[in-house]
Amino acid sequence: MEEHFSDQVGPIMDERQAAQAALELEGKPPEQMLAWAIERFGRGLGICSSLQAEGCALIDMAWRIDPAVRVFTIDSGRLPEETHDLIGRIRDHYGIRIDVYLPEASTVEGMVGRHGNNLFRQSVELRLMCCQVRKVLPLKRALLNYRAWVTGLRRDQSVTRANIRRLEIDRDHGGILKLAPLADWTERDVWDYVRRNEVPYNALYDQGYKSIGCAPCTRPVAEGEDARAGRWWWETGAAKECGMHCAIESGSFQRRIDATLDPDGGGR
Ligand code: SF4
Numbered sequence: 001m002e003e004h005f006s007d008q009v010g011p012i013m014d015e016r017q018a019a020q021a022a023l024e025l026e027g028k029p030p031e032q033m034l035a036w037a038i039e040r041f042g043r044g045l046g047i048c049s050s051l052q053a054e055g056c057a058l059i060d061m062a063w064r065i066d067p068a069v070r071v072f073t074i075d076s077g078r079l080p081e082e083t084h085d086l087i088g089r090i091r092d093h094y095g096i097r098i099d100v101y102l103p104e105a106s107t108v109e110g111m112v113g114r115h116g117n118n119l120f121r122q123s124v125e126l127r128l129m130c131c132q133v134r135k136v137l138p139l140k141r142a143l144l145n146y147r148a149w150v151t152g153l154r155r156d157q158s159v160t161r162a163n164i165r166r167l168e169i170d171r172d173h174g175g176i177l178k179l180a181p182l183a184d185w186t187e188r189d190v191w192d193y194v195r196r197n198e199v200p201y202n203a204l205y206d207q208g209y210k211s212i213g214c215a216p217c218t219r220p221v222a223e224g225e226d227a228r229a230g231r232w233w234w235e236t237g238a239a240k241e242c243g244m245h246c247a248i249e250s251g252s253f254q255r256r257i258d259a260t261l262d263p264d265g266g267g268r
Pocket of ligand 1: 076078120128131132134213214216217242
């Protein structure tokens with residue numbers, strides 16, 4: 001079983017310290033930021049990779065700094081086969097362990113029993129519920145094991161990500177530190193790195209995909225189309241986010257989920 005850092009209560013850096021660190025790391029390349037985080041947090045640092053090109057580049061960078069760096073991913077249970085293949089290829093390529101966090105079986109059973117496997121097609125609310133159960137809650141559980149985590153978020157991926165900070169206290173996850181070393185990279189910067197360093201990447205990119213999530217909720221995009229246009233493409237007006245990196249709604253959403261999953265509770 002993994003080490004557990006959750007008994008170290010409270011923020012590991014306060015707002016002032018985080019602001020100071022952000023200032024020191026301002027304009028520094030992602031590798032330098034990762035080196036700082038690895039030195040500062042050691043085994044308390046986790047690279048969270050969704051196995052997209054950004055996450056693969058980060059694994060490569062971090063591994064070059066410390067081959068023992070901890071890497072984890074969330075497996076929603078609906079990932080494409082190509083993503084599972086990639087997990088195996090990354091393990092083989094770097095000789096690393098990747099911790100895979102799955103949704104709680106009983107919660108998935110409750111949700112699917114009430115709403116069906118493909119509930120995400122029925123409404124935005126049910127789609128968000130599926131993301132909550134299959135992604136957001138496993139992430140919360142995973143992050144209990146870390147004092148700082150690294151994501152592959154970039155500002156130019158979508159309007160919802162335009163204000164991402166490279167380093168911040170993550171209030172949604174117990175005040176641990178959240179880093180986005182690639183925040184100011186472009187898609188081209190990522191692919192230049194991946195090609196230059198022969199980083200393993202998801203085979204779906206070669207089939208026209210630009211952003212890869214769960215199989216039923218991701219499709220290829222046309223040339224010139226927004227990278228995230230292939231995610232939940234049937235929805236109009238909803239943020240193309242699953243809630244892992246931003247609270248989609250307030251606590252009332254969680255209460256509605258709890259009520260819906262409660263066998264004696266309300267329906268949808
Ligand atoms: Fe469910 Fe689709 Fe969200 Fe995956 S992306 S968790 S299948 S709604």
